Amino acid sequence: MSLQMVKAVLTTVLLLLTIAQGLSMALVRGWVKVKLEPADRQRWRKRHRWGGVASLVLTLALAATMLGPLYEPYSLRAWTHAVMGALATLVLLAKAIITHRFRRYLRYNTALGTAAGLLILGTFISGPLWYFVYAA
Numbered sequence: 441m442s443l444q445m446v447k448a449v450l451t452t453v454l455l456l457l458t459i460a461q462g463l464s465m466a467l468v469r470g471w472v473k474v475k476l477e478p479a480d481r482q483r484w485r486k487r488h489r490w491g492g493v494a495s496l497v498l499t500l501a502l503a504a505t506m507l508g509p510l511y512e513p514y515s516l517r518a519w520t521h522a523v524m525g526a527l528a529t530l531v532l533l534a535k536a537i538i539t540h541r542f543r544r545y546l547r548y549n550t551a552l553g554t555a556a557g558l559l560i561l562g563t564f565i566s567g568p569l570w571y572f573v574y575a576a
């Protein structure tokens with residue numbers, strides 16, 4: 441399997457994790473009509489945090505493979521992928537820092553989570569999806 445394919449598959453895993461992250465917080469916040477006990481809410485919140493750490497680690501690993509001579513954006517699509525991926529990494533880092541160090545800004549995690557989700561979706565469409573359809 442080529443490095444490109446490994447990255448495309450890992451980004452797909454990241455997108456699935458991102459969807460799970462959105463769903464877990466939707467459960468915690470009561471955005472979906474599922475009745476949960478407070479203890480269940482706490483459990484889903486914990487899962488969101490572990491999922492968040494996993495998505496951050498995966499994002500950082502993927503971003504690292506894009507640095508250096510391996511990846512030089514050569515088209516508008518590639519630039520879109522690179523910029524959205526970099527922004528997603530920064531947004532996830534900001535969320536982790538707020539969660540652990542600046543909890544008084546916790547209210548921004550909703551907007552940051554939504555932004556992270558959209559950025560990861562954009563990164564997926566402009567990278568792996570294009571790769572699966574046109575290059576693989």
Ligand code: HEM
Pocket residue numbers: 457458459461462465466485486488489490491492493495496532535536537539540546549550551552553554556557560
């Ligand atoms: C609209 C959807 C989302 C909301 C409302 C939301 C909200 C939150 C909240 C409140 C926390 C702090 C949890 C705590 O203090 O126990 C958090 C943490 C976190 N979330 Fe989200 N989030 C959302 C979507 C996402 C998505 C899509 C991702 C990743 C793709 C993500 C990644 C993270 C990360 C990395 C942390 C920090 C985890 C840690 O270091 O412990 N979130 N989120």
